[in-house]
Amino acid sequence: MSDIIESFETAKGNTFGDLLTLKEKNSSLKIGVLTVGFFEYWRMFPGTMRANVNEDMTCVYTHLCEVLDQDTVIWPGLIDTLDAADKAGKKLAEERVDIIVYVAGTYCPDYMAIQALEHIRHAPVILFNTQSSNKINLQTNYENILRNSALIASLQLAATFKKMGWYPDLKVVVGSIRDTEAYGAIKKYIRAYKVFQQLKNTNIGVIGHVFRGMYDFEYDKTMIKGTLGPNIIAIQVDHLLDQFSQADDEEIKMIEAETKSRFNIVGLSDNDVYQSSRFYVALRRTLERFRLDALTLLGQHYVEQKTGTTSYLANTMIHEEGKYIVNTEGDVHGLIIMTIMNELSGQMPTYAEWGEYDGELNALLMVHHGYANTNYATDRNTVKVNRSPEQWGLQGAGFGFEYTLKPGEVTISHLIIDAEGYKMLIVKGEALHIPTNIPCEEITGVVKFDTPIKPFLTTLIKEGFAHHCIIAYGDLTEELSMIADFMGIRKVIY
Known part of the structure; x- marks a missing residue:
């Protein structure tokens, strides 16, 4: 009698009736x-x-x-x-x-x-x-x-x-x-x-849901598949927590030792680093088990409380490895842009929130929750690991990075669906050289724009885009514009 095939939701083995066993690799045209x-x-x-x-x-x-x-x-x-x-x-x-x-x-x-x-x-x-x-x-x-x-x-x-x-x-x-x-x-x-x-062959996992009240991130899986291409797969939080509880102690300690040797860690206990290393093992195994290419996780509040840590070491290591793409707060549309930018440039983009402006520099401060490829630091030797400054009920200090992005030409983008359908934001800017890290316990960047900053922000707000943005090094504006055309969606270019 042949083995019973089950859904990935309940199966104990690695063959599922509702996920491809051998997913086609991205092939040449x-x-x-x-x-x-x-x-x-x-x-x-x-x-x-x-x-x-x-x-x-x-x-x-x-x-x-x-x-x-x-x-x-x-x-x-x-x-x-x-x-x-x-x-x-x-x-x-x-x-x-x-x-x-x-x-x-x-x-x-x-x-x-x-x-x-x-x-x-x-x-x-x-x-x-x-x-x-x-x-x-x-x-x-x-x-x-x-x-x-x-x-x-x-x-x-x-x-x-x-x-x-x-x-x-x-x-x-x-x-x-x-x-x-x-x-x-x-x-x-x-x-x-x-x-x-x-994109049509890309599997994106969602653990949890969009952060409550972030209506700008809300999405329709059918619209995403029909217009943008990827498959959106809901992964139960318990699947991640199971991997967290079953993570191999030897592997965790190996990641812990590597983390301690690589980074200047300030104000964290050994347990903080251990739990963050454990989270990395759990997140990577979740990605592997469900044949995902990318994953977004709502860490706040439930997952962080259950694991006693944040996902930021895990996300950073996965970004540096370059095989998978991850972000947080249920930002599926941002994850799709990250996937596109990674394929176009061969480099993992960063993930940020729009911040305060500087009229003299004609620039914006970009900030986000403590994870990105540390090779993007202005000075790799000044990267600091510290507590997560936003505490969402976890026991312990959490885990986050502090450094400022290195200078260079950048492209900023995101997607949103509004009453008229999808549209893509495409902006070219320049990450400015900031000689010392901004001491805010977070990853930051200062990006200059060609358009005068206050009119730029006025039109950006009025146009209606998400409060997150994705930042990639290099000029990807032309290729992003083409992809928007292939998708048949509007594009807003600054």
Whole structure:
């Protein structure tokens, strides 16, 4: 008799009827390349024209393979007849390509591209309008004018798409066949699309609920799945507490010793550090057991009272390890933005609350509850571990970090659903150099903005976004904007 399959809610083993046993890993995309040239021109310039155009298109293919080295680029060759277009479209459909890069090597009637695209209408299209160089050759001949006549084909095809209602979000990139900036733009778009697709395979766990009264964080699991992509899985608090009670003492002591050796700990007892280390073991095992990619936990008040600690050592260690993404207070939308930013940048973003402003610096103080990757500290040697300054009924001092974020270009974002649907906040700023830590027993950052600070805050408040924000190093504004478009949601950019 076969074993009885149970829900993850009650099963004692590791096989569940309602969770995938082997969740598909984030895989590379298949990029189909459609390159066209007009057969009529070959007889007009026999021996050279087709060879030169094919050489140009091979150059494009080679560059795409170089910049998209994490993906698979599929090129069925130069299309120059309707039969070739039909064959190429069927080939790319057979390969199940995820996205199309269309390139004209000469002017070419739109029926060829349409014939190929009929087979792969599911895939978004990047129209790469290109030519052999970035300069006009004032000594050129008519053969080379035809060789560089892709703009006619691009304009014609894009206009045809408009008339047909195809590809309303057509991505257009302009550059020569060796233009690194153009290939960079293509790579950004494909990277954003990949992250958008990966969200559909992302499992986010929720332990507890949204902090009472934080209506800005409230969410609808069905809306999230249908619009943003991730699966939201409610995990009973008892599952975490079971892991906490069953945590292996040897493993806890190993984490405790590592924590004591790494950080300057002020005002905490050995038991405070032990309990926080125990919480790390419990949280990591919960993530592993339920095949989660990310998790949000309401620590206040119940969990902290039952465990006698905060989740902040656990969250910090998990952020530094980089495999899972965690936050607190039931901020599911913030967790989704953290997931997106982590995939785009390869770095775990930080999690903060908007704070007070400085008119002279044109900046804001950002603060949150004691956890983030400690590599983001201005000076790693000054990172301090102290009590959690917010006490929510736990016995003991809790656990938190104090340091100030290092300087650098940053992107700030969050999501909210309002009466008109979802919208994404996208803001570029600069984390300023603060030479000494702000002595508030918390993680802080001072972020400067291009927009005058008081008008910025006026419009931000009026627009209506969450009181949390997610901060990532680097400029991710363009990719976030693209992902918002893929989701079909509004975006507010400052």
